Amino acid sequence: MNHGSVVDPSFELLDPCPDIHALFIQFDTRFFGGSLACCEVKWSPRMYSCAGICSYEIRGGRGGLCSIRLSKPLLSLRPRKDLVETLLHEMIHAYLFVKERNRDRDGHGPHFQSHMHRINQEGGTNITIYHSFHDEVRLYKQHWWRCTGACKDRRPFFGYVKRTCNRAPGPNDRWWSQHQLSCGGEFLKVKEPDGFGNKKTNKKSNSGEKNKTAGPAPKKKTTSPKVTLDDFFKKNSTTPPVPRFTGSGQALGGTATSSSLLTSTSGSGVRLGGSSGVSRLLPPIKFSSPPTRSPDVICLGDSDDDQEVNDKEDDALEISFVVSPTVVLCPSCNTEVIEELIHAHLDYCLA
Numbered sequence: 001m002n003h004g005s006v007v008d009p010s011f012e013l014l015d016p017c018p019d020i021h022a023l024f025i026q027f028d029t030r031f032f033g034g035s036l037a038c039c040e041v042k043w044s045p046r047m048y049s050c051a052g053i054c055s056y057e058i059r060g061g062r063g064g065l066c067s068i069r070l071s072k073p074l075l076s077l078r079p080r081k082d083l084v085e086t087l088l089h090e091m092i093h094a095y096l097f098v099k100e101r102n103r104d105r106d107g108h109g110p111h112f113q114s115h116m117h118r119i120n121q122e123g124g125t126n127i128t129i130y131h132s133f134h135d136e137v138r139l140y141k142q143h144w145w146r147c148t149g150a151c152k153d154r155r156p157f158f159g160y161v162k163r164t165c166n167r168a169p170g171p172n173d174r175w176w177s178q179h180q181l182s183c184g185g186e187f188l189k190v191k192e193p194d195g196f197g198n199k200k201t202n203k204k205s206n207s208g209e210k211n212k213t214a215g216p217a218p219k220k221k222t223t224s225p226k227v228t229l230d231d232f233f234k235k236n237s238t239t240p241p242v243p244r245f246t247g248s249g250q251a252l253g254g255t256a257t258s259s260s261l262l263t264s265t266s267g268s269g270v271r272l273g274g275s276s277g278v279s280r281l282l283p284p285i286k287f288s289s290p291p292t293r294s295p296d297v298i299c300l301g302d303s304d305d306d307q308e309v310n311d312k313e314d315d316a317l318e319i320s321f322v323v324s325p326t327v328v329l330c331p332s333c334n335t336e337v338i339e340e341l342i343h344a345h346l347d348y349c350l351a
Contacts, residue, residue, distance in 0.1 A: 039091075
């Protein structure tokens with residue numbers, strides 16, 4: 001076993017169906033210095049004409065998208081060695097695009113060939129410019145058309161057009177305009193895969209039988225209407241409206257002398273803030289005029305004794321303080337009232 005070779009024959013038994021993503025990471029590290037981390041690799045289930053393709057697109061003038069696609073129909077019929085060499089072939093194209101912005105998909109010039117020979121020498125591979133999977137390509141071309149014009153006698157195709165899909169030759173082909181000028185014949189289908197036409201008829205017949213045997217159409221499921229929060233605030237149409245008041249009533253703030261809402265009284269009213277009458281809210285309080293009292297005189301002497309000081313002594317130093325009760329005026333009747341009794345006086349004055 002050659003440990004340096006990536007296509008050693010022993011791998012055909014040890015790893016016949018390798019993971020292409022694991023191979024891509026391994027080859028990128030070994031042969032390309034990890035420069036292809038921005039690329040992707042994936043299988044293509046509908047690619048029949050070529051074994052692999054590398055597509056790239058520059059975005060914004062700086063970065064780009066690079067994608068490698070491998071043909072699953074073709075490479076699934078080939079040995080592991082062909083898969084490895086096809087993958088390395090497309091990775092060289094991706095490397096030239098990433099490093100040199102080489103967008104020529106068919107370019108196999110000196111730069112491509114230098115990397116090809118380098119990898120063949122290091123990895124023991126046999127990477128070539130073009131693949132030789134012609135037998136597999138011809139195997140998948142099951143739809144044939146042949147021209148009824150003069151080109152059916154011309155080499156090398158003798159009027160045959162072979163394709164992997166059921167797409168008849170037409171104006172979408174690049175050579176169609178030239179064929180119309182030189183030959184002008186009509187292409188008729190002469191071959192197709194076995195059972196290809198029966199598949200369509202079977203589908204139509206099966207759909208017709210289902211329609212016949214289906215019977216009555218299934219009933220549609222009825223779903224109850226959804227209850228939303230707005231439904232709880234909608235007015236109930238079944239609730240009768242409130243009847244209007246039909247009596248005479250009493251206009252508030254009008255000119256009527258009496259109101260039906262208040263009980264009329266025949267006695268004299270009580271004027272707030274007046275001096276006559278008795279309040280019905282507070283019990284009557286009788287106040288007597290405050291007694292007159294003479295001012296008290298306090299004498300302070302300079303003697304250290306606690307005995308009383310005689311007013312007639314000439315040598316005594318006297319200082320007199322007149323202490324009198326504080327008197328305020330009533331805001332209602334302008335009467336002088338002792339401050340301590342002002343609240344009771346206001347109750348009597350405003351009664």
